[in-house]
Amino acid sequence: MDDRLADLRFTVLGPVRGRCGADELDLGPPQQRALLAALLLREGRAASAPELVDALWGDDPPARAVGALRTYVSRLRRLLEPGRGSGDAARVLVTVGGGYALRLPDGALDAADFERDLAAAEAARAAGDPAGARELLRTALGRWRGEPLAGVPGPFAETQRARLAERRLTALDRRFALDLELGDHAEIVAELSALVAEHPLRERPRGLLMLALSRSGRQAEALAVYDDARRVLAEELGIEPGPELSGIHARVLVSPGGPGAPAPTAARPAQLPGDVADFTGRAEQVGALCAALRARPRRALPICAVAGAGGVGKTALALHVAHRVRGDHPDGQLYVDLHGAGGDPAEPRTVLGSFLQALGVARDAVPDGLAERAALYRTRLAGRRVLVLLDNARDAEQVRPLLPGDPGCAVLVTSRAKLGGLDAARFIDLDAMEPAESLALLTRIVGDARTGAEPGAAAELLEVCGHLPLAVRIVAARLAARPSWTVASLLRRLDDEDRRLAELRVADLAVEAVFRLAYRQLDDRQRRAFRLLALADGPSVSREAAAALLGTDAFDAEELCESLVDVSLLRSPTAGRYRYHDLVRLYARGRAAADEPAAERAAALRRLLHFCLATARDAHLTLNPGDGRALNTLPPRGRGLGFADQRAARDWLFTEADTLFAAIAQAARDADRSLLPPAADLLLMTDALVDSGLYRHECEQAAYAVIDAAWERRDLRSEGRAHLQLGWVYFYADRIADAAAVCRTALRRGRETGDVWTVGDALGRLGACALMAGRPAEAVRHKEAALAAFRKIGDRYGEANIWAGLGRPLLGAGRAAEAVAAAERGLSLHRALGSGSRIGYALYQSAVVLEGVGRPAEAVARCGEALRVFRGGRNRQWEGLTMVRAAAALLALGSPAEAARVAADAVAVTGEVGYAWGHAQALRVLGRALHDLGDADAARERWTEALRIFQRLNAPETGEVRTLLHGHDGPEGPVTRSASTA
Known part of the structure; x- marks a missing residue:
């Protein structure tokens, strides 16, 4: 950890401020501070861009909300890591998927320190050290500097302000309670009086003030506090004081010297097992449960239900929470293990008999019937504040007879099953630890x-x-x-x-x-589903993928999956999607190996692969009607989902990306040779994912899995197609020489197997590599050969791609008129074919050519149209490149200020997706715009960054940027000259 990162400190318990060592950080305008606060309070957890937009603007975001968000992120990154180069990964404000997260060391945020102090105070209190607990609470409260998040706008900040203020009041309540316990009742009367005046509708501070006054010998004043509470609550809310405050009032009347003592005639059970000595974490769940169990509703019994798989720590959490709220239930605590996960669950009638005896009912006075026992149980608990912990429940039916009727009591239930039948105040679905x-x-x-x-x-x-x-x-x-x-x-x-x-x-x-205990309670259909669903390597499965694995329809598959979710053997992160805990998956696979015939296991994976291929093929053709890539795949065995429109197809591809790549790699490793050709074809259907710049690593791994398997089995067709896809991965990773090498292998394999489509696509990609390497004449030859191949098989879509991409090498070779004609022909063909995202590609290529021949206004228009296509397709990489071209054309039009704005956005996008070559291009154009605006120092800074990247890539633009830095750029400028080769 570098010194700067270690020195970063932020405060939100008051105005949002930041420091690096002794230096105050300028956190920028209010919206930027709101973004920082939203990320700080997630304490390292990622937030998606939509979540952050909602946090900052709620239901009324500005038209360019995401763009503004990226600008704030970029500014904060420069502030937090001023020495970071543009090509270096951010270490503090990092990109996670489509969102962002702050990675800060422990002790960097006052709110986190505050929560740690509170947790330490609770631990000290549980360990019998009330004085130590009080000092920790004083330390926690000393961290506050006024209203939390003061001056920060947005709905998230408003919600967090209320939450943090409530946490402070909770800490104050606990500290005052410890003051009373330690005998400092007289010293806190003034503070409590001020708190009551500040929060007249809160009953807890009034109760503490009554106790402090009573124990200080000021009984009349204590009773006056209660009278005032009754008046204020009646006038403001139309209610009477709750059971806690009323109970304190009754005790003050009877025994002013000891108002907290229970009635001597009441049995006070204390059945809780000991707290877990090394309990760790779960702060969010502990806080939520404690708050719900401490609530004092007028009519409803507070019930909290914790569900989760075996081994996830339900009982440990419940016991820890129960001990934390034990002081809020002075009339006792009841506990029972209901053995719901085993084969012999406890009978409610038996449990009630035990509870009644603990509540002081003689054994011979306990009724025989369940209904009579439940009625007597509720009678015994009437008017009392008892905590009931029902551990390891089987279902809601087992729990219902054990519920008290008085809202002064509280119930905490744990179960492997989701107890949806309970009218619970709080449900906690417990997962693995962070x-x-x-x-x-x-x-x-x-x-x-x-x-x-x-x-x-x-x-x-x-x-x-x-x-x-x-x-x-x-x-x-x-x-x-x-x-x-x-x-x-x-x-x-x-x-x-x-x-x-x-x-x-x-x-x-x-x-x-x-796990075995849970598995034994399943019926035969559930057990089969539990086994087969675990066979797929992907991190999760949709209900449709589950249907393929199980060989059933989606509705039946969803019903089976949900039944496994209900008993916590599956998780459902989103509706219709399911995943195993890693260890549960291992157990399920072991059961599959032991209980499922090998032929059925193989058939399940075969059904999944062909479902993925059929659906990915349908998605590809929806996005790119008539594309030979999809039409030249093997016919899948089975039907895909089918899509109503391009958005639905695109959403499915991005949602199922991890599943697709996992299915490809798993099929390649499988001993069944018949799975390899469809796996190779499925790999080709992931091009939209690769083009987005988000899935290069996953695609590379899947491609090598296919290549290795194909090499062993001498499956030249599959090997060629996998090399073909690998070529685009390397191309977008700025590994142009590697891309050319694997495309040459794909070309050889295509010719050896008569796979003409692979031959055509490999030639087209070799042309793109030659262009990037600064060899336009060679690029023209490759692309013309690709045209011949696509014409041979009648692939008009392939022809359109080649025509669209032929204009730039023709321009580089000095054949300007032919370049414009080729680019326009490609665009025209794609429009006629309704080619979806490829229309954006053709528009981009046309814009480059038009700007290169001195028609920048037309180029800007084409870029604008292309941007709409790429943004609609979530294609961030091409979005960034298109903005680079738009900025270059704007410079040629004499609009440097607009060019600088667009180029800055391009820098942000290309940096976000990790496209180094595109990032360098954006920096170069931004530098030229800044230079034209008279900011020579800023221009030199951008060009220096661009030069470093181009040198690392051994790109032909290196010399041009070096010329810019030495002040030798001519009137046309390197940006214009390089437009045909970039």
Whole structure:
């Protein structure tokens, strides 16, 4: 971590401010501060661009909201990392998918420090150190500097202001309660009086003030506080004080010396098992549950339900929360393990009998019937504040008879099943821990020294455990019991997936046993679905992909998947989409290997691959009607989804991208040779994903999986097609020599197998590589040969692509009139074919040619039309390139200010997608615009950045930019001269 990053500090508990060491940071205008605050308060979690737009502007965003967002991000990056080069990845404000996240060290945000202080105070209180807890609360409250997020606009800031203010009041309540416990009642009367005056409708501070006054011998004043509360609540809200305040009032009347003491005749059960000594993390869930259980509704019983898979830490969370709110339920706590996950769940009648005896009912006075016991149970709890913890429930039916009737009580339920039948105040669907939480748990058990000595191995070990709390506890216990083991040595034992679950066992704790218990409760159809769905390598499956795996329709597949979600064996991150926890998937695959015939496993994966190919082919043809790429694939076995319009097709491709690449690689590795040709064809259907600039790495990995398998099996057709797709991946990664090499291999394989379409596409791509290398004449020869190939098979779409791309090499070869004619012919053909995104490509090529022949106004118009196409298609890479060309044409029109604005946007977009060559082009054009505006220093800075990138890429533009830096650019300027080769 560099010194600057370590010195960054931010405050939101007051005005939003930032410092780097002793230097105050200028955080910019209010909207920029709002963006920073939104990212700071996510504490490292990513936020998508739509989420951030909603956070800043809500339902009324400006027309260029996303553009403004990118501008704010760019400014904040320069502020936070002023020394970062344009080609270097951001380390603080990073891009994550389509959004952003702040990566700051611990201690950089006052709100996070505040929450840590609160958690430490709770731990100290639970450990029997009220004085230490009070000091920690005072430290936490001392971090506040006024109204949180003061002056920051937007709906997110407004919501967070209210949340943070509520957290401060909660901390104050806890501190005052500790003051009372430690006997400092007289000292806090003035503070509590001020708090009551500031928040007259809050009952909790009034109750604390009544206790402080009563214990200070000021009973009349304490009773006057209650009378005032009744008046204010009646006038403002039309309600009476709640049970807590009324209870304090009654106790002050009876016993002013000890108003907190329970009635001596009441049985006060204390059945909670001990809190988990090393409980770690889950701060958000703990806070939500505590708040819900502490709520005092007038009529409704507070019920909280925690659901999750076995081993996810439901009981640990529930016990920890129960101990935190125990003081809010002074009349006792009831606890029972309902054994709902096993084969012998507890009977509600039996549980009620036990509860009634704990509440003081003699054994011979307990009624026999369930209804009678439930009625007596509710009677015994009437007017009392008792916490009921029902652990490991089977379903809502088992829970309902055990619910108190008095809203002064509260109920906390845990279950593997989703208890949707309960009228719960709060549902928590518990998942695996966050990485930082699981690391903290491991460290608390094995010690800082061992995890600190092997941080990489520790992080990898936790990843292998899927951050499942039970698995983390098991590996931690094994390490703690074997001081001579290194973290890396245990990690090696878990490397083998076939042995991993067997290794995750210590004493009576075993991950596999927890999963086995859940599996045994499924019916036959659920078990088959559980096994087959786990076979696919993708991170998740849609309901349609699930239907392909199961060999059923989408509605039946969704019903089965949802039934597995209900028992926490599957997760549903979004509607109609499902995923396993990594360890649950391992168990399911083990069951598939043991219980599912090999032929059925193979058939399931074959159905999935052909479903993906059929649907991707339909999506491609919807986006690009008549494209030979799709028409020259093998006929898929089965039907795809079909799409109503281009937007639906595009959405499906981007949503299913990870599934598609995983299916390709899995099919390539499969021993079934028949899967390789459709896998290679499916790879070709991912070109829209590659063109977007977002999936190069995934496509490269999938392509090599196909190439390796094809080489072993001498499947030359599949090998050629995989090399062809790899060529575009390398081309967009600025590896032009590598792109040319793999395209030459694709060309050879196409000729050897008679795959004319592959021959034509390989020649066209070789032409693009030659153009990028500054050899326009060679590019013309390749593209003319590609034209002949596409004409041979009647592929008009392929012809249109070649004509559109032929104009630029013709222009570079000095054949200007032919260049314009070729580009216009390509655009005309694509318009006639209704080619979707390829119309944008043809418009872009036409714009470059028109600007190169001195027709910049027409070029600007073409760029504007192309931008609309690329933005509609979420094609960020081509969007950035088109803005570069538009800026160059605007310069030629004598509009440097507009050119600078467009070029700056191009710099942001090309940097975001990691397109180095396009980024350098954008910097070069931006530099020229700034130069024309009279800002020579800023121009030189941009050209220096561009030169560094071009030199690294060994690009032909290197000499031109070097000339710019030395002041030798002529009146036409390098931007214009290079337009035909860029």
